[in-house]
Amino acid sequence: MSEVYVIGHKSPDTDSICSAIVYAGLKGYKPARAGEINEETAYVLDYFKVPVPELLENAAGKKLVLVDHNEAGQCVDGHDQAEILEVIDHHKMNFNYPNPIFIHVEPVGSTATVIAKMFKDKVKENPTYAGLLLAAILSDTVVFKSPTTTEEDKAIAAELAQIAGIADINQFGVDIKKAKASIKGKPVADVVHVDFKDYDFAGKKVGIGQTELVDINEVYERQEEFINYLKELKESKNYDMVIFMATDIIKEGTELYFIGDPAIIEKAFGVKPQGNSVWLPGVMSRKKQVAPPVEKAYCQ
Amino acid sequence: MSEVYVIGHKSPDTDSICSAIVYAGLKGYKPARAGEINEETAYVLDYFKVPVPELLENAAGKKLVLVDHNEAGQCVDGHDQAEILEVIDHHKMNFNYPNPIFIHVEPVGSTATVIAKMFKDKVKENPTYAGLLLAAILSDTVVFKSPTTTEEDKAIAAELAQIAGIADINQFGVDIKKAKASIKGKPVADVVHVDFKDYDFAGKKVGIGQTELVDINEVYERQEEFINYLKELKESKNYDMVIFMATDIIKEGTELYFIGDPAIIEKAFGVKPQGNSVWLPGVMSRKKQVAPPVEKAYCQ
Structure with missing residues (x-):
């Protein structure tokens, strides 16, 4: 064999x-x-x-x-x-x-x-x-x-x-x-892609990346850089939606960045996003707290 | 709960x-x-x-x-x-x-x-x-x-x-x-539906019924009746293909009746069907010997 x-x-x-x-x-x-x-x-x-x-x-x-x-x-x-x-x-x-x-x-x-x-x-x-x-x-x-x-x-x-x-x-x-909780000195593309998954939600192509941090300010300081990269990624790979979860394991919550229809994000999480992001307290898990509500929002 | x-x-x-x-x-x-x-x-x-x-x-x-x-x-x-x-x-x-x-x-x-x-x-x-x-x-x-x-x-x-x-x-x-190996006196619709499954093969709707017999002549004698019923079923329920397996558990083989594209049946089993049926020696299992080759034929 x-x-x-x-x-x-x-x-x-x-x-x-x-x-x-x-x-x-x-x-x-x-x-x-x-x-x-x-x-x-x-x-x-x-x-x-x-x-x-x-x-x-x-x-x-x-x-x-x-x-x-x-x-x-x-x-x-x-x-x-x-x-x-x-x-x-x-x-x-x-x-x-x-x-x-x-x-x-x-x-x-x-x-x-x-x-x-x-x-x-x-x-x-x-x-x-x-x-x-x-x-x-x-x-x-x-x-x-x-x-x-x-x-x-x-x-x-x-x-x-x-x-x-x-x-x-x-x-x-x-x-x-x-061991991986700092993004200092790392290119944004690497941070977004180190843990990134593609989904098919009711025929829509959705990509969701996640990074875990002990200090989320490392992401806030480079916010524009992240948003620009996500825009590029959506265009070049034909995503309907790109999401990047910056999860603070000490504060226990996620700043969720997205490029795509804000109505889907609002429907999924019940919060109106500000610009390209929304803070989701208590949200730690892509699998349980992000992918299912986004899929549901697309299917409704 | x-x-x-x-x-x-x-x-x-x-x-x-x-x-x-x-x-x-x-x-x-x-x-x-x-x-x-x-x-x-x-x-x-x-x-x-x-x-x-x-x-x-x-x-x-x-x-x-x-x-x-x-x-x-x-x-x-x-x-x-x-x-x-x-x-x-x-x-x-x-x-x-x-x-x-x-x-x-x-x-x-x-x-x-x-x-x-x-x-x-x-x-x-x-x-x-x-x-x-x-x-x-x-x-x-x-x-x-x-x-x-x-x-x-x-x-x-x-x-x-x-x-x-x-x-x-x-x-x-x-x-x-x-206990169920005779179809004597049973309406063809009942025989076809007593063990019938719907499949989605590459977007095609395929229905496959199966009956097990100790004497396949019971089906041969009523062949036209079965074929007419399968035609009706395909039309009324919008199937791409309807298949009925008459499996002889003594002879160990299946007379496979179908309504649909004969090219798919030929591709699946490597035998040119005669009219609306083909004898498949050794074929006993819908799951292992019929559904997979038909799915493959549709996917190619």
Whole structure:
């Protein structure tokens, strides 16, 4: 049998990368990534002394297991000429595949939580796998602050921390988050694209990027630069709407920048935007608090 | 919390009904059905002295667990105004839902196999549940003759038979199948619709019905009647293609009747059809041997 690649989405985050590494390790497959890793993930891999997975630029002709995503728009190039064997995820489903395959999705805070549940006994014997899964849970739940967090995530994180020998979970979470929590000196295009996802909402092409910060003033200071870049991006890639979430993990809220119809934003969030942005207190999660209301606004 | 209904597809077969009954029983939910049960299922429910689940004509405003299907076109009316909590299935995925939910799909012969795996320990304690799941496996795999059958289905069926006290699995399977294996005296519309599914193949509306027989001559004798009915059905419901599979479980093959573009049928099966039908030796499974090649033919 030819090699099977376990791969996350095109803007890989810590959950996508760590889930791919652990799932591949447990099943005898090969971990891969569909894009560059971010600083947070680099910090985590370095912490546990685990190599960065191989970059798969085109998956045509390969066998794939998809982790942490299922929508075609977020999938590695060439996936439409690949054979998909399995999907392990925690996102909303928008998946169409001509053969029955193994699919397991749970509405929890991270794909890592799903994998930790599926392979409880095997993870117990492997402190590195436990550490990688813990880091992914803390990353995706923004150290349990995101509303995507479930009691299951917290309980499993506590077990994983014990196996991995991490004494202070919260401190470890903050250390992970800090690794990418400054945009100082970074080009706006890089900031917008480090965690960016494409959606198809009722036939409309919508792109949503997100950055997490410990001080949102870093974005406010360069506001014009961001707005201009988003305008360019919308034009050049034919988006109906481009959204950029600047999420302050200390203040617990998001300044949401958008280029597109302001009526959609008002309908989605019930607040009239000022110019090209709106402050959304308590909003931390693209998946739970931004993508669903925007999709709903387009579908009405 | 309002009642949760566990429900199969609109042309309920033994797998849809038995899976709904057992899953609902195990989780404290309510089993339901989205259409009339067939004679095979009636035989099985009578055998195990289990009541027919409640008919849900419209699911608007209800909470649902979908078993044995995931495509909107096969789902109970009003599902778009219902809350879907879970999907347990063994079919190809064509599911789009705005929130992350629990989804578990495996490429095995029946949904009953998936449920038996998920709740191994609880099923061990309940001979009736074991019997219902066994009947569903035997029904969906055509007593292990369908190419959808996996080694897992056979192994699990053997365990379930022991729990349920069924000594001769094959005989039990044939008894189940015989219960609906004659179309004598039945109107053609009833025969076509007792197991009928709608598909969206690249934007084309395709309907595929199937009947299983011990003697296919029963269909040959009334061939014109069937073809005329399929023509009417295509016109009145605006199908691009209507297919009716008359599957002989003894001869192990299917006479496939169709109304629609013959070029699609030729492309799908590599055989030039004669008039409105083609004999396909070895073809037993709509899911594995008919729907995928037809979809592929439309997509090319």
